[in-house]
Amino acid sequence: MVGSEEGHRELIANTILRETGAFNVKIHTTSSLPLPFERDHLRPRFDMIVFLINLHSQYSLSNIISSVALMDAYFFLGKVCFLATKGRHKKVQHCLVDISMVKDLADKYLSLLIQAELEDEEDVVWTAKRLLNMLKICAGLVPGMSSLYTGSLLKIV
Amino acid sequence: MAPTPGSAKKARRESISAMDECLSEFIKRMIVRMPLAEVPATLKMWGFLAEKDLQSLTLWKSKEGLAMEIVNLCESKKATIDHAADLDIVYHHINSKKKLWCVYQMSVLSDSEMNVTDVAKFQAIFKKSVYSVLKNVTINFREFGEALWIRIACGKDCMKPNQYRPTFVVYHTQTPYAFFNGITSAHRSMICQGLLLAAGYRHIQELDLKSRSLESMQDMLFKKFSQPFQSHHPRSLPEKSCTPAIVDKKVSYENIKEKERIQHVMHETFGDGPLPKLEYAAYKLETSFNGEPGIAEKIEPFRCLVKFSGPHLLESFRTLAPSGLAEAPLSSLLTCIPHRGRNIFKITEKKQPSNSQAEN
Numbered sequence: 001m002v003g004s005e006e007g008h009r010e011l012i013a014n015t016i017l018r019e020t021g022a023f024n025v026k027i028h029t030t031s032s033l034p035l036p037f038e039r040d041h042l043r044p045r046f047d048m049i050v051f052l053i054n055l056h057s058q059y060s061l062s063n064i065i066s067s068v069a070l071m072d073a074y075f076f077l078g079k080v081c082f083l084a085t086k087g088r089h090k091k092v093q094h095c096l097v098d099i100s101m102v103k104d105l106a107d108k109y110l111s112l113l114i115q116a117e118l119e120d121e122e123d124v125v126w127t128a129k130r131l132l133n134m135l136k137i138c139a140g141l142v143p144g145m146s147s148l149y150t151g152s153l154l155k156i157v
Numbered sequence: 158m159a160p161t162p163g164s165a166k167k168a169r170r171e172s173i174s175a176m177d178e179c180l181s182e183f184i185k186r187m188i189v190r191m192p193l194a195e196v197p198a199t200l201k202m203w204g205f206l207a208e209k210d211l212q213s214l215t216l217w218k219s220k221e222g223l224a225m226e227i228v229n230l231c232e233s234k235k236a237t238i239d240h241a242a243d244l245d246i247v248y249h250h251i252n253s254k255k256k257l258w259c260v261y262q263m264s265v266l267s268d269s270e271m272n273v274t275d276v277a278k279f280q281a282i283f284k285k286s287v288y289s290v291l292k293n294v295t296i297n298f299r300e301f302g303e304a305l306w307i308r309i310a311c312g313k314d315c316m317k318p319n320q321y322r323p324t325f326v327v328y329h330t331q332t333p334y335a336f337f338n339g340i341t342s343a344h345r346s347m348i349c350q351g352l353l354l355a356a357g358y359r360h361i362q363e364l365d366l367k368s369r370s371l372e373s374m375q376d377m378l379f380k381k382f383s384q385p386f387q388s389h390h391p392r393s394l395p396e397k398s399c400t401p402a403i404v405d406k407k408v409s410y411e412n413i414k415e416k417e418r419i420q421h422v423m424h425e426t427f428g429d430g431p432l433p434k435l436e437y438a439a440y441k442l443e444t445s446f447n448g449e450p451g452i453a454e455k456i457e458p459f460r461c462l463v464k465f466s467g468p469h470l471l472e473s474f475r476t477l478a479p480s481g482l483a484e485a486p487l488s489s490l491l492t493c494i495p496h497r498g499r500n501i502f503k504i505t506e507k508k509q510p511s512n513s514q515a516e517n
Binding site for chain 1: 484
């Protein structure tokens with residue numbers, strides 16, 4: 001999970017850990033890429049990357065844009081997801097980042113965009129479940145579906 | 158021919174009660190304004206009513222009843238406007254956080270001998286200077302530790318002083334700083350002149366610092382708050398390691414080093430202890446357009462005001478970088494506030510084809 005605000009990352013990480021069923025999930029969180037190379041040999045292969053963008057903060061968007069540019073093309077075959085937070089109607093006047101910009105970003109990298117609020121418990125659980133479902137597909141645990149397949153669905157949509 | 162003694166007495170009694178009416182209304186309004194829990198403490202600090210009177214007060218459910226009882230007690234003790242003004246000072250001293258204070262700094266000592274702090278002399282000179290300009294003023298003094306609180310209520314033209322809109326001046330006798338609240342432009346020069354004469358200075362100017370918290374402003378100006386370490390000191394502070402919030406083995410934090418760096422930078426900039434409490438910081442921009450040579454001169458200078466406000470501004474600056482909302486190190490315009498002792502800045506341009514700089 002890559003995103004500038006630690007609080008959001010921890011919130012989702014905690015909920016994902018609670019919601020996993022039969023399989024093991026390991027989460028790595030950071031604020032920006034590239035990852036420090038000291039621990040490179042200890043890192044496993046990543047199945048999915050989630051980029052968190054806070055619509056109230058221009059800094060988080062520019063952070064993510066620079067991080068995404070550093071990623072290997074292998075991930076963009078359906079293994080990347082953008083998560084935009086705090087874009088609710090009531091708080092629109094606080095949104096410094098236009099949602100259309102984030103949508104363009106997701107389209108450019110052919111990845112899924114999820115919008116969430118992360119304010120009440122329900123929303124967080126829903127987001128975590130959705131991410132988990134995507135993770136299952138990316139890791140190859142769902143027979144008959146692969147991340148490449150879901151990635152190509154996006155192009156049609 | 159002469160009015161009968163009975164009617165003279167009656168007239169006198171009427172005039173006394175008429176005077177007391179405004180006064181009792183004033184005292185009553187003051188008490189009603191206070192929160193019920195604070196009333197006993199405030200009255201005790203005031204010191205006008207005796208202990209047994211205070212104990213006899215029953216804390217009524219309604220403040221009106223309590224206020225009436227206190228007013229009756231004051232009347233029986235023949236309270237004057239000075240006593241009421243004293244109560245006002247005590248109330249405002251306890252509730253100084255509710256008002257916005259501005260700071261004036263005096264400089265250029267006119268008479269070095271005047272530095273001897275003789276409070277009575279100061280008060281006499283101040284009163285004399287103010288009365289020479291305006292007659293219908295109520296001036297009261299009260300000392301709280303090192304600070305001298307001055308309450309000035311002025312009246313327009315021939316009317317009685319307006320007791321509901323007083324000006325407060327807090328003057329620390331050992332320093333050239335005076336904190337003002339509720340000052341009107343009409344009386345500013347009169348009060349400043351009185352202060353200058355009484356304190357023995359020649360020049361007074363307003364500083365660009367405004368806040369609700371008197372103590373924080375005093376801390377900033379008298380340089381009492383702990384300055385952060387300079388970078389040439391070796392690591393004398395204990396190393397604070399960043400402990401991640403989630404201790405589960407399944408979650409690994411890749412950015413621990415970055416977090417530690419941010420924490421170190423924040424510690425260097427803001428220090429460890431409590432920061433002065435400011436409510437806002439305003440930056441006024443007066444720069445001109447930096448564009449093509451032909452257009453730039455024709456367009457008027459760009460004026461804009463950027464204002465940061467919040468309950469405790471400096472504390473929120475300190476948490477900006479660790480919470481991921483901004484990059485560390487923060488802009489020096491934000492971090493220089495405690496050092497410079499001001500929270501209103503004016504940014505203008507240097508008269509050169511280079512970037513704009515913060516002036517003074």
